[in-house]
Amino acid sequence: MKYLFLFLSSFIFAQQTPSVDFKNGSGKITLNTQEKSISGQVSYEFDILKSIDTIKIDAQKMNFENVRLNGQEITYINTDSQLQLISKFKKGKNKLEFDYKAFPKQALYFVGDFDGGTSAIASQIWTQGQGRYTSNWFPSFDDVNEKVTFSLQITFDKDYQVVSNGVLKSKIDSKEHTTWKYAMCKPMSSYLLMLAIGKYDKYTAKSKSGVPQEMYLEKTEAAKFETTFRHSVAMFDFLEKKIGVKYPWKVYRQIPVRDFLYAGMENTSSTIFSSRYVVDSTGFEDRSYTNVDAHELAHQWFGDLVTAESGKHHWLQEGFATYYALLAERDIKGDDYFYAKMYESAQQIKYASRTDTIPVLNAKASSLSFYQKGAWALFVLHEAIGDKAFAKAIKSYLNKYQYQSVTTDDFFAEIKKFSSYDIKSFSKVWLENYRFNTQEANELLLKNKMMQLLFEVESLKSKSLSEKEDFFKKVLKSDVNSFVKKAIVNQLKTEKFEAKKELLQLALNTMDITVRQIVSVNLPKIPEDFRLDYETLLNDKSYETQEIALFYLWRNFPEKRFDYLNLSKNWIGFNDYNLRTLWLSLALSTPDYVADKTPFINELIQYSSPNYEAITRQNALEKLIGFKLANDEVLINLVKATTHHMWQFSKFGRDTIRKMLKEGAMKTSFEHILPKLNEAEQFQLNRLLKEL
Numbered sequence: 001m002k003y004l005f006l007f008l009s010s011f012i013f014a015q016q017t018p019s020v021d022f023k024n025g026s027g028k029i030t031l032n033t034q035e036k037s038i039s040g041q042v043s044y045e046f047d048i049l050k051s052i053d054t055i056k057i058d059a060q061k062m063n064f065e066n067v068r069l070n071g072q073e074i075t076y077i078n079t080d081s082q083l084q085l086i087s088k089f090k091k092g093k094n095k096l097e098f099d100y101k102a103f104p105k106q107a108l109y110f111v112g113d114f115d116g117g118t119s120a121i122a123s124q125i126w127t128q129g130q131g132r133y134t135s136n137w138f139p140s141f142d143d144v145n146e147k148v149t150f151s152l153q154i155t156f157d158k159d160y161q162v163v164s165n166g167v168l169k170s171k172i173d174s175k176e177h178t179t180w181k182y183a184m185c186k187p188m189s190s191y192l193l194m195l196a197i198g199k200y201d202k203y204t205a206k207s208k209s210g211v212p213q214e215m216y217l218e219k220t221e222a223a224k225f226e227t228t229f230r231h232s233v234a235m236f237d238f239l240e241k242k243i244g245v246k247y248p249w250k251v252y253r254q255i256p257v258r259d260f261l262y263a264g265m266e267n268t269s270s271t272i273f274s275s276r277y278v279v280d281s282t283g284f285e286d287r288s289y290t291n292v293d294a295h296e297l298a299h300q301w302f303g304d305l306v307t308a309e310s311g312k313h314h315w316l317q318e319g320f321a322t323y324y325a326l327l328a329e330r331d332i333k334g335d336d337y338f339y340a341k342m343y344e345s346a347q348q349i350k351y352a353s354r355t356d357t358i359p360v361l362n363a364k365a366s367s368l369s370f371y372q373k374g375a376w377a378l379f380v381l382h383e384a385i386g387d388k389a390f391a392k393a394i395k396s397y398l399n400k401y402q403y404q405s406v407t408t409d410d411f412f413a414e415i416k417k418f419s420s421y422d423i424k425s426f427s428k429v430w431l432e433n434y435r436f437n438t439q440e441a442n443e444l445l446l447k448n449k450m451m452q453l454l455f456e457v458e459s460l461k462s463k464s465l466s467e468k469e470d471f472f473k474k475v476l477k478s479d480v481n482s483f484v485k486k487a488i489v490n491q492l493k494t495e496k497f498e499a500k501k502e503l504l505q506l507a508l509n510t511m512d513i514t515v516r517q518i519v520s521v522n523l524p525k526i527p528e529d530f531r532l533d534y535e536t537l538l539n540d541k542s543y544e545t546q547e548i549a550l551f552y553l554w555r556n557f558p559e560k561r562f563d564y565l566n567l568s569k570n571w572i573g574f575n576d577y578n579l580r581t582l583w584l585s586l587a588l589s590t591p592d593y594v595a596d597k598t599p600f601i602n603e604l605i606q607y608s609s610p611n612y613e614a615i616t617r618q619n620a621l622e623k624l625i626g627f628k629l630a631n632d633e634v635l636i637n638l639v640k641a642t643t644h645h646m647w648q649f650s651k652f653g654r655d656t657i658r659k660m661l662k663e664g665a666m667k668t669s670f671e672h673i674l675p676k677l678n679e680a681e682q683f684q685l686n687r688l689l690k691e692l
Contacts (some may be wrong), residue, residue, distance in 0.1 A: 027515035033114035039101035058135035108134035140190035151183035194267035266299030294325035311363030345372035366632015585623035616651035
């Protein structure tokens with residue numbers, strides 16, 4: 001997964017797992033979009049390994065009926081967090097069956113308007129088990145060590161595609177509904193159980209090894225297929241070969257969903273990812289799905305096939321996925337890209353270690369530690385023992401512990417089979433110490449010629465511009481990787497304009513989008529004699545560069561505002577409308593641009609409403625508030641943000657309200673809208689008002 005979630009094993013299951021082995025789990029479920037509920041029939045087959053009197057299945061706030069064990073009614077307790085079966089269980093095979101219904105508050109999300117209203121968000125249903133717990137929507141096991149072979153049968157409106165884990169066994173149409181039956185062949189942890197429903201087109205391909213690839217896109221996004229899934233199949237082929245173990249599942253799917261909580265999630269055989277990565281050729285330059293694609297795919301081995309036993313060993317999932325994703329990108333983009341990314345993460349880790357004193361091998365470690373430092377640890381280990389020994393150890397590790405849970409010592413044991421490397425010292429330095437071993441990292445980085453040049457550039461930071469100008473010119477005119485050229489432009493940030501003008505022109509003349517974007521960012525004050533040069537950035541195939549350039553040009557040259565607005569009036573940008581919302585806010589802030597600004601105000605406010613995705617709403621709200629365009633409707637939309645399921649957006653809503661409330665007059669404005677809010681929204685706003 002792209003962001004950190006720890007797997008904290010339940011103390012309850014620590015006692016149950018040795019006594020009970022759940023083998024198979026199946027569900028026949030339906031979803032009600034009106035009441036946002038899920039219900040159905042569930043069955044589990046399990047073996048009693050040792051006598052026990054209570055069996056527990058995690059189930060958050062669910063209702064149960066017809067609970068039967070081996071066809072007979074059984075005494076049970078619904079604790080609101082578990083279904084507890086009470087009996088004198090003895091060794092042997094058993095089958096549990098029951099009906100359930102739930103109204104999930106998390107882990108299962110209904111997005112958009114299924115009633116055909118005015119929402120611009122595609123109507124979708126999707127799940128997120130990791131960090132949210134599948135037991136909110138399907139009775140299952142929060143303990144990652146309880147692995148079950150699942151199958152789901154889902155009945156839903158026939159106009160929608162339904163996706164789950166495993167192979168699609170059957171698809172049966174009726175007059176209004178379709179019943180989809182999916183089945184896994186091998187066991188997996190419950191947090192990886194998934195469901196995604198939407199109006200998608202399905203695109204298919206096959207890997208070199210014959211594994212079916214299914215890629216989904218909303219019907220309206222067909223033109224973005226190539227750029228969204230560029231390199232997907234090639235990276236699958238690369239990782240399967242590089243890892244040395246055949247892809248462990250029968251099919252691989254990738255499904256984008258709206259308002260997803262994170263970048264992506266590696267559900268077994270069926271990855272869900274954020275629709276913000278559905279991009280056209282211009283968006284690809286800034287927001288490519290490539291790294292997320294490779295990361296979630298790598299998890300199919302590291303996390304899904306073998307699962308970290310507890311949060312302490314979480315790096316075995318995230319560090320491995322991060323490292324192998326970079327190896328996949330290295331195969332596509334070359335060594336310089338790989339080393340540049342390793343350098344970037346090294347800088348982040350070193351900076352964070354000033355305050356972050358928790359090492360990788362700790363359940364409370366940061367995401368930066370689990371992901372980036374975990375990847376660095378693997379890079380160090382890989383380089384130390386050599387490619388052949390590393391490959392053999394990885395293959396042995398995955399084969400030995402397939403469909404099981406693992407610890408760091410399990411991984412180390414496989415390394416020791418193929419290398420005499422001092423793994424104990426390695427662990428102390430890279431996994432048990434919060435400090436970053438800069439010396440060892442630099443030795444590895446300097447094996448790359450581009451990095452040698454970068455280090456030379458960085459060593460000149462304290463030098464005057466006159467001392468390094470000729471060298472910088474030479475590098476900017478060369479064909480060296482853009483990463484070095486960006487470092488040069490960043491060194492110019494505090495220099496006087498006249499002194500750096502020629503170098504900035506050389507940077508623009510590279511015609512490299514990433515280098516030119518650094519110029520756009522680092523020059524918020526644009527001199528008149530550089531205006532024409534800077535205006536060329538408006539034509540770059542980068543929505544981020546266009547956004548930065550349009551704003552800075554509009555701000556610096558009031559007399560040219562009409563020209564800039566006319567040039568960009570049809571810009572939309574990413575699927576979060578970044579350019580359109582900026583244009584509207586600039587047009588509204590430009591005197592005399594239009595006589596009647598009401599349509600512009602209404603459009604921008606509409607983008608801030610629940611009819612759009614969270615990222616679009618946030619873009620619009622930031623601009624409405626930043627340009628002092630907040631009326632009652634805007635404030636209501638801002639409060640609505642505080643109840644959204646995306647924590648990033650709800651946090652933005654709360655933080656923005658807190659900031660606004662520091663302005664005395666805003667307290668009255670917020671109190672004025674209280675009667676127009678629903679109960680949940682009133683609760684959030686009252687809580688913020690009481691903080692004053």
